[in-house]
Every structure is written in structure tokens, then in C-alpha cells.
Amino acid sequence: MKSFDVAIIGSGPSGASAAFELSKSGISTVIIEKETLPRYKTCGGGLVFRGLKMMPFDISSVVEKEFYAIDTYFSQKHPCITTRRKEPIVSMVMRDAFDNLIVEKARNNGVTLLQNHKVVDITFGETQTIHTTEGDVTAKFIIAADGALSPIAKIAGWKETRTIIPALEYEVEVPAADFERLSNDARFDIDAIPYGYGWCFPKKNHLSIGVAVVIKTNKKINLKEYYAAYLKRLGITEILKEEGHGFVIPVAPRTDFFVQKNVFLTGDSAGLADPLVAEGISNSILSGIQAAEAIIESQLDPEKAAVLYTEKLKTGILPEIEKAKVLSYHFYSKKSFRNIILMKYGQYAAEALTDLFMGERTYPKDYLKSITKKIKDAIFF
Structure with a gap:
């Protein structure tokens, strides 16, 4: 039976990034993948600059195109708004090549990859026994990076709250x-x-x-x-x-918790895509890194690691998602409300969204108050 400190289930950006981060600390790590890499992954494949900046190595070999400008058509009633930056706003990748590159970097650092290993069940305890179609694997920690459907979350007992x-x-x-x-x-x-x-x-x-x-x-x-x-x-x-x-x-993220039974949910399994634009790669990378950091910083102490990971989410990704969720509701369901703003502030809105893509700003805390003021200015002036 193969034994490791950490088993990562799923080889997408979240799981692969967690593996690479763990590999730098010498913690024995395995990636368990149900398919053979590289494998096709449904995704628009737009890696925004805030995600690109997190990559600890050059990924130019898998970038198909870089775009320094984005065209946004807010509605058929409004003209196209274009934003430009000196750095690539979005880099286009095919997920099979992109994911495989990160996995290979982790493997070069000593991470084990088990392909064609589909997880069918887990026996939980002080050490977790992961039952796969190709045999059992044991690990103290599990990082669930198995995507939006996340069978691992179901096996570990999570109810659906995303x-x-x-x-x-x-x-x-x-x-x-x-x-x-x-x-x-x-x-x-x-x-x-x-x-x-x-x-x-x-x-x-x-x-x-x-x-x-x-x-x-x-x-x-x-x-x-x-x-x-x-x-x-x-x-x-x-x-x-x-x-x-x-x-x-x-x-929208899970409303209960992100760690139980030494299972750490990351990326889509945790529900961490941006609610305004549904972009998930950058938060997947970040949450994978943060789960790995929590395990490293805890010195493999499960209770400390769970607290550390939760704190990292609560001070970073989760507040941004909460603000974006409210903004998303007004943006997509209150079209008249939105279009009044866009008639006068469309370029400003597009620039602000681009700044978010670039990682140069966060969602503002008081944007509803600010928007209300802008509507009054747009109507009366």
C-alpha cells in the first residue's frame, strides 16, 4: 500500500498548484487522477493576469495567445468598450496542456502521480485510506481538487450549499x-x-x-x-x-466549512469562482497554494492546518466573493439599473473590471452607496 503525507485528488490548477507548493517543503505528496494526462478539460481557457502572476514558473510554452485588450459589449444598445493594458489581460490556454505542465513541474520536484486511479471510497481516521480502482492509498491529509461535481466532498459528508x-x-x-x-x-x-x-x-x-x-x-x-x-x-x-x-x-462558496475529516476543499469543489464573471482558474490556483501553505505551516498538525486554511480563505478569497456576489445580482438582474450607470460610466466600469483581472484592485466595500450616487448624478446632471 502506498503511503503519503498528503493526497491530492484531481490534477487541475488547484490540485497541481497545491502539489507544487508542497513539493518545495519536502512533504511527501501524491496526485490521484482518474484519467490519463494530458486530458481534455471543458473550460474557456482564459487565464487572467492575476492568476498568471501566481505561477511560480514560466508557462509560455502552453500559452496559445495573449491579449492586451478586451472588448466588452455591455448590451446591444451600447457601443463596444475596449480596455488595454501593458501586460496581457488574459492568456489563452488549453487546459490539457496547462494542467499537465503544472503537474510535470510538481513531479520534477518529487511528487508522485497516480493516473487512471478513480476514487471509489475513503475510510477516515487518523490516517485516511483512499480506495481507488487500482488499489488503496493512505495519507494523513487529503486535498479535494476534483472540480465542480466533487465526489470527494460527497464521500466526506458535505451537503450541497454552493x-x-x-x-x-x-x-x-x-x-x-x-x-x-x-x-x-x-x-x-x-x-x-x-x-x-x-x-x-x-x-x-x-x-x-x-x-x-x-x-x-x-x-x-x-x-x-x-x-x-x-x-x-x-x-x-x-x-x-x-x-x-x-x-x-x-x-458561491459552501456555507458551512471547508475542512472536515482532514479533507481540504479547494477551487470549484469549495465553490470559489468569481460570482461576477464566473472566472475560476485564478482562485483555484490561490486556494490550492493556500491549502498547501496551511499544511506546511502547521507542521502536519491537522487542527492547526484546518484553522490556518480557513483563516486564509476568510481574509482573502471569501470577502471578495461575497462582495462580487451582491454586485453580480444587481448587474445581471437589474438591467435598467445597470444601463443607467453604463450610459455615463461604462468605460470606468470596464476599466475597474480589467483592474480586477490584473490583480491591481479588489472589489470596493461601499460600491452600492457609490453606485446610488452615480445614478443620481447620471439622472440629474
């Missing part, structure tokens, strides 16, 4: 003229779908196009129908090749 939204993404090959026309900038179209947005992310030789409903609604929304309408908005009338994937994104 807010989960639907999304649809296609890898699309189009004629050369269309690709040339659409490949110059990353693009967001707010209201391309009710309560959400569409995106067009150019990759090396194809487009990643999708739609997502960002806030929870009881209304039934046909994602395929709005995706088809979004293609028309983009001016795409011919598709050479198309491969679609439906997926879900947790945009």
Missing part, C-alpha cells in the same frame, strides 16, 4: 476570414444570454465560444438556443468543425 450555474462552451473552427476577423481581441457580450454573458476567446487555430448564466434563476433557459443566436451576433454563418461541452460553475 450556488451552481450552467454554461455551454464550444471549440469552433471557422473559415479563415472569420477567424482573422475575430482573433484580434478577447470578447465578452453581456446579455448574450439572460442573466449572463457570451464569450469569444481566440486560441491558436480555433475559437472558444460559449454562454453562461451567471446568477441563479428559476427560469428555464435554453443554452443551445442562445449559443446559436450568439454565433449570429458574432457574424459566424459557416462552421468547419464544432465540439460542444456543457458544464457547471460554482459561483
